[in-house]
Amino acid sequence: GDGMYAANCELVRRRSNDGGTTWQDEGPLHDKSADDRPRSYHCTFVSRMRDGLLVVFCFRVDRSNPEQELFSETGGVIENETLLITSRDDGHTWSAPQVLELSTSLVLTPAQSIIELDDGRWYATFDQWPAFDDPGPYKPRMLGFTSNDRGQTWTDMDRQRQRQRDTERQT
16 A cells, blocks of 8 residues: 555565565455455454464455544544455465454454464454544553454453353352
């Protein structure tokens, strides 16, 4: 795109076969013409899971109004969707974006690559933001979610800990 949070940001594939000395452009990771409206894509993190699956963890924003700022003056963020895009062939082809359904109404953006834990669960961290129209001030906070089914569903770590405490109290 034209800048870090520009309305025309998209995901592209670049590959190096010489340890990063040179890079070849392989085109878009996701064909934006398949989107139901104009969108921009941001904060792209890539993970390789133990079985070789590549996972792109990012977010996208509705850019039907390209003049809409991503951030408000008080640090609020416009609504967005968190996505997973996967490849099973070393990044030559990619799945369509899968929108993550998180168990919260908070405004979140990915904070780092997804980590595959020793037990096979996936762990994802997010930055929490105020909504665009919130008066502020912005108070940085991070949240962690886990997935037992390779990204299909996600559970908030705070809720998991509370359920565990509740169970321990009952026994």
